[in-house]
Each structure stands twice: as structure tokens, then as C-alpha cells.
Amino acid sequence: MENFDIEYIKEISRTDVRKCMKCGKCSGRCPAFNDMDIKPHQFVTLLGQGKFDVLLKSKAIFSCLSCMACVERCPRGVAPANVIEAVRDTVERMQNGNAIKAEDIPPIVDDLIPQQLLVSAYRKYRK
Amino acid sequence: MKICYYPGCTLKNQAKRLDDCARLSAEALGVTMEEIPEWQCCGGVYPMAKDEIATKLSSVRALDYAKHHGGTLLTLCSACHNVIKRVNNDMATEKSIRDKVNNYMRLDERYEGETKVIHYLEMLKDIVGFDNIKKAVKNPVNKKIGAYYGCLLLRPSNVMAFDNPENPTILEDFISAIGGTPVKYPFRNECCGAYVSLTNKSLTEQKSKKILESAAAVGAELVLTACPLCYYNLKKNGGDNVVYFTELLAKALGVTE
Numbered sequence: 001m002e003n004f005d006i007e008y009i010k011e012i013s014r015t016d017v018r019k020c021m022k023c024g025k026c027s028g029r030c031p032a033f034n035d036m037d038i039k040p041h042q043f044v045t046l047l048g049q050g051k052f053d054v055l056l057k058s059k060a061i062f063s064c065l066s067c068m069a070c071v072e073r074c075p076r077g078v079a080p081a082n083v084i085e086a087v088r089d090t091v092e093r094m095q096n097g098n099a100i101k102a103e104d105i106p107p108i109v110d111d112l113i114p115q116q117l118l119v120s121a122y123r124k125y126r127k
Numbered sequence: 128m129k130i131c132y133y134p135g136c137t138l139k140n141q142a143k144r145l146d147d148c149a150r151l152s153a154e155a156l157g158v159t160m161e162e163i164p165e166w167q168c169c170g171g172v173y174p175m176a177k178d179e180i181a182t183k184l185s186s187v188r189a190l191d192y193a194k195h196h197g198g199t200l201l202t203l204c205s206a207c208h209n210v211i212k213r214v215n216n217d218m219a220t221e222k223s224i225r226d227k228v229n230n231y232m233r234l235d236e237r238y239e240g241e242t243k244v245i246h247y248l249e250m251l252k253d254i255v256g257f258d259n260i261k262k263a264v265k266n267p268v269n270k271k272i273g274a275y276y277g278c279l280l281l282r283p284s285n286v287m288a289f290d291n292p293e294n295p296t297i298l299e300d301f302i303s304a305i306g307g308t309p310v311k312y313p314f315r316n317e318c319c320g321a322y323v324s325l326t327n328k329s330l331t332e333q334k335s336k337k338i339l340e341s342a343a344a345v346g347a348e349l350v351l352t353a354c355p356l357c358y359y360n361l362k363k364n365g366g367d368n369v370v371y372f373t374e375l376l377a378k379a380l381g382v383t384e
């Protein structure tokens with residue numbers, strides 16, 4: 001059994017949050033900003049501060065589009081998207097953390113839905 | 128010339144037109160796309176976490192096959208391209224991932240990121256050449272066209288190395304080559320809302336509408352994409368004028384109606 005703690009999130013995130021200079025460019029560029037309770041730059045700060053419980057309660061992990069715009073803009077080589085994904089992975093890997101169930105899928109499928117969408121959402125929202 | 132080709136699941140189903148038009152056009156331009164045998168779905172999204180190994184194996188299997196069959200792997204779907212190229216980068220640069228994957232796969236020869244991954248647009252630009260496409264065009268498109276890049280081809284640019292991530296030009300050059308007039312608009316490299324459309328429709332709706340309004344404001348008659356998910360999200364949100372770039376290419380070359 002894995003030990004889910006702040007070090008676990010840091011380890012799987014593959015980014016060094018200590019390099020952040022808190023300029024906010026990542027959040028300024030984020031297309032999902034208005035839908036986020038915790039903003040991209042705050043994810044980076046909170047991880048650095050070790051705020052495990054705060055991170056785990058975030059709803060923004062389900063609004064991030066993985067568009068990589070924040071990563072592209074960061075002048076310090078930090079990857080906020082990686083932090084968000086690491087938090088989401090952690091939530092989903094802990095028991096009962098999955099955000100979608102197989103039963104949820106059939107009612108929302110329409111005639112045009114691309115396979116890519118279902119596969120991607122499943123990868124992002126279930127472990 | 129023959130190149131190993133990875134179509135991916137969506138191009139076999141919902142986005143068959145993207146694939147069909149690409150193959151016909153490539154053939155007309157002297158390139159045969161050889162579908163690799165027994166490929167598996169790339170997963171649609173690149174898994175960022177350090178310990179994600181199993182989710183990368185399907186990409187590595189395709190990459191390893193291509194390594195022994197010409198050394199280049201051609202992609203067409205933006206998502207497959209993004210996933211396979213980033214996994215390949217991991218195999219070349221991240222020792223812990225490379226070792227775990229190789230320990231698991233037990234290939235005759237270790238895979239270490241040797242294969243070159245190219246997107247269909249890069250094939251058009253670097254192997255065929257836009258000048259040669261111009262010469263092969265039978266029915267110039269003659270329309271104002273807005274290129275929609277989205278995210279997956281461009282970012283993260285240090286790995287994708289596709290084009291300038293803030294001011295790309297390859298799709299505009301493509302449009303010029305097939306006789307269209309490219310029109311640039313501010314939201315051409317913004318996200319359409321991606322897979323979040325499954326769980327948060329209003330977010331995707333806002334994002335997609337913004338892109339379409341931005342293209343309409345500069346007079347785009349058509350909007351071009353290379354991604355089945357962008358295509359879906361834009362269509363769902365009013366983008367009746369969205370087309371796959373290969374549909375226009377095939378028309379221009381006179382290989383489809």
C-alpha cells in the first residue's frame with residue numbers, strides 16, 4: 001500500500017516547485033482560471049508549503065484542461081499542470097476518489113462523440 | 128516512399144474521414160502510409176506522473192516497431208502525436224522510465240527513444256515540401272481559412288518542437304499551398320475545452336465559442352483542425368464550418384469529390 005502524503009505528490013509531479021517566483025503568469029494564461037477554486041500558481045505554492053489536505057479538497061483538478069499553456073509560459077521552468085495532475089492522480093488513487101463511473105458514460109454519449117474523448121476522460125478521471 | 132503509420136482508435140471510427148483523405152492525398156504525393164500491425168490505443172492523453180509506466184507501453188510498442196521498419200513513425204491525430212512524441216521523449220531522456228519500461232517489455236534490443244516521430248503536417252512540409260504540393264493542386268481552395276492549432280500539436284514546445292508555440296505558421300503555409308487565403312486570429316492556439324466536455328459542458332462551450340467567434344471576426348469561411356476532439360467540441364458549439372485539414376487537401380489534389 002502506498003503512503004499518500006505531500007512527499008508522494010511532490011515525487012510523482014516531476015517538477016520542482018521551489019523554483020517558482022510567484023509571478024502568476026501561469027494563472028494569467030490559464031483558460032480554465034474562472035472555473036478553478038485553487039488557481040494554477042496556488043497549486044504550486046500550496047505544494048511547496050505542504051498543504052496536503054487543502055490540495056486534496058480542490059475541485060479545480062477536474063477543470064484543468066491539460067492544455068499546457070501554463071507550462072509554456074512559466075519563466076522558471078515549473079510545470080503547474082504537472083502539480084494539478086499529481087494531485088488528481090493522488091485523489092483518484094486513494095479509495096473512492098474516481099470522478100467518473102462506467103455507468104455515467106452511456107447516457108452522455110451522442111452520435112458524434114469521438115473515441116478519443118471517452119478514452120481521455122477515462123484516463124484522467126479514473127484509476 | 129513508405130512510412131510506418133499509427134492511425135489510432137478515433138481515426139478508425141468517428142474520424143475516419145481525417146484518415147481516408149490523408150491516405151489518398153499522401154499516395155497522390157508519392158508517400159505510402161503503411162499502417163503498423165497490431166497497434167494499440169495511445170490512451171488519448173499523456174500521463175504526466177513519474178510512476179505512470181503501463182499507460183506508456185502501447186506508445187513504446189508502436190515506436191519500437193517503427194524503429195525496426197524505417198526508423199520513422201508517422202501520426203495524424205493530434206492526440207496520438209502528442210502522447211507518442213512525449214513518451215518517446217521520456218524513453219530518450221528519463222532513465223527511471225526507460226529502465227522500467229525496458230525491464231517490463233524484455234525486447235531483444237532495448238528501446239531508447241531512437242524512432243523519429245513526425246506528424247502528417249511535418250511530412251507535408253519536410254518530406255513532400257509545400258512547393259511540390261502547390262504544383263500538384265488541381266482545384267485551388269479559394270477561400271478564407273482560419274487555421275486552428277489548439278494545444279496538442281504545439282505544447283509543451285520543448286518536447287513537441289512542432290512550431291513556434293505562440294505564433295505558429297505551418298498550417299497557414301499549408302493553406303497557402305492548397306490555394307486558400309490564411310487568416311490569423313487571436314484564439315487559434317487556445318484550448319477548445321478538451322476532454323472536460325464530458326463532465327463540464329459549460330466550460331467547453333465557453334472555450335469553443337470564443338475560438339469560433341475569434342475566427343469569424345477575421346472573416347474565416349472555414350476553420351481547419353487536425354484533432355477529432357477539437358472537431359467535436361467546435362462542431363457541437365456552432366462550428367458548422369469546421370473541417371479536417373486533410374479533407375481540404377484531398378479536395379485540392381482532386382483525389383476526393
Ligand code: SF4
Nearest residue numbers: 030064065067068070
Ligand atoms: S494545463 Fe490546466 S492549469 Fe495549465 S493552463 Fe491549461 S487548464 Fe490551466
Ligand code: SF4
Nearest residue numbers: 020021023024026074
Ligand atoms: S509562471 Fe512559474 S514562476 Fe510564475 S507563478 Fe507560475 S509556476 Fe511560479
